[in-house]
Amino acid sequence: MSIQIYNTLTRKKEPFIPMEEGKVKMYVCGPTVYNYIHIGNARPVIVFDTVRRYLEYRGYDVTYVSNFTDVDDKIIRTANELGEEVGELTSRFIHAYFEDVGALGCEKADIHPRVTEHITDIIAFIQVLVDKGFAYESHGDVYYRTRKFDGYGKLSHQSIDELKVGARIEESAIKENALDFALWKAAKEGEIAWDSPWGLGRPGWHIECSVMAREHLGDTIDIHAGGQDLTFPHHENEIAQSEAMTGKEFARYWMHNGYINIDNEKMSKSLGNFILVNDIRQQIDPQVLRFFMLSVHYRHPVNFSQDLVESSKNALERIRTAYNNLKYRLETSADLGDQQDIWMHKVNELIGDFETAMDDDFNTANAMAAIFELVKLANVYLLEENTQVNILSYFIETFDRLMGVLGLPFQSEGELLDEEVEALIEERLTARRERNFARADEIREKLKEQGILLEDTAQGTRWKRG
C-alpha cells in the first residue's frame, strides 16, 4: 500500500506517486519575517517537517524548499516604525525563526531561498508573463490578468464570477479586473526598491513562490504545502503564474494544514490573539508543544489551551518513562544474543500499525496510538522477571525510530548528579536498609525540592528530573 495524500486540488485522498521514483520535490510556504512566529505559524512547519521525515523513513530522497518573504508592505512598515533597515529587521527574525522551529524539533530545509536574492529571476519571470499576455503594466505596477488563465479557481474550487461577488476589493481604475493581482509594485518615495523594465519597485507577494519553487525544484513539483488560508488567493495565484509561464502543471499534490484556535477562534497576527513560540517555549517544553500539535490530524483545527498542553505533557511523559525504564533495565538483563521471539513479533505488528496510520494521509493521531500500544507492550514486558538485552534493545530501537519520525527524539539523561546529591541517595539507601523510613522519606522529600525524583524499583533506586 502506498502513501495516500489528501490533495486539495482534487479534494480526495490519492496514492502518492512522485514524478521521479524515489525522489520527492517539496515546497512549503514560509513566513514573512517581520516578527517572531506564533504557534499558528509553527503548525505547518511542524506538520510538514513530519511529512518530510516520514517520506524519508519510507525511503524517499526528499528535496525540501521553504522560503522567507523578506520584503513586503508589513516588513517595510515595521522597519520604518522601528527605524531599522529592512535587511537588518529580516535577518534578525530569520535568525529567530531558526531558533524557534529548531527548538520545536524541525529540521532546516535543504534550501531556504529569500525573495531579495531572486529579484532578477522574478523580473525575468514577470517579463515572460507580460510577453505572453498574462500580465500588463499599469502606472508602474504589473498585474496578472486572471481572466486570461483558464484554470483560475481550480484549487479553491471557485469560479471567477463567484469570487468577484464575494470580493471586498473595490473595482480599481488601475486594474482591468478586480481579481487581478500585483506581480510588481511600483515603489513609493523612500521605499526599498529594485530597478525593472517597469521602473523602480518590488515584487508582489505571490510571484516569489512561483519563481523560487521553479528556480530550486523545476517547473513541476511533487508537493506544495502551506496553511489552509493560503489556498486562496496565494496558492491559486501561484498556479496561475507558474502554469501560464511554463504551460506545465505546477504542483501535483497540494497539502494544507488547519489552524490553531484559541478559545475556538483562529489565531492570527491580525486578530492579535497569538502566542509567540519564542515566549511559550520558555515556559513549556517545546517537545510537548510538538506532541500536542501532532496529536490532532493536520487538516483539522486544534484548539490551544493550557489544560490541553498539560495533558499532552503527561502523555509524553508516559512514553518517556517507558523508554527510560527499558534503558534502565538493560543493565540487569541477560544477553542471550540475537533471537526472534513473540515480543519482537508483537513490536513488528505495532510498527505496521504506525506505518498504516502514517500512510493514511499522515494520520499522526493514529500513529501515536500505535506508539502508546508499544508503551503498553513494553511496560508489560518489563513486568517479566527475566528480561533480555536483545528484546529490550529492539523496543528501544523501535521507540527511537518511530518517535524520530514524529520529530520527538528522546533526550539523553547523561547528566551527572553532584556529589552531595549522590551522597544523599547513598545515605537514603542505608537508611532504608536499616528500616529508618523517616530518614529515607526526609531525604526523598529534600531531593524532590531540588527537582530530583527518586524511584525504588526491584532493580534498585533510580532518579530522574521532574
Next chain:
RNA sequence: GGCGGCAUAGCCAAGCGGUAAGGCACGGGUCUGCAACACCCUUACCACCGGUUCGAUUCCGGUUGCCGCCUCCA
C-alpha cells in the same frame, strides 16, 4: 451570497456500513515500608429529524449549533 469544515465519554481525539482505537483526568484494585513507575478493572443511547440498507456513528436529505476561506494571514 458562493465554497468548505466540524459536532464521538469529564476533557482531548481516531474511526467513517457490521453495535466505538488511543491519551489525559476520575474511581476501585494489585505492587510498594510509604511513594513513584507500572499492571488490572470500571466509564459512550457517536448533535437532532427523516431516508437508503438485513444492518449506520459511518451513506443520502434536512434541522440546529460552531468555525474557516472568498481581504494581509500558517
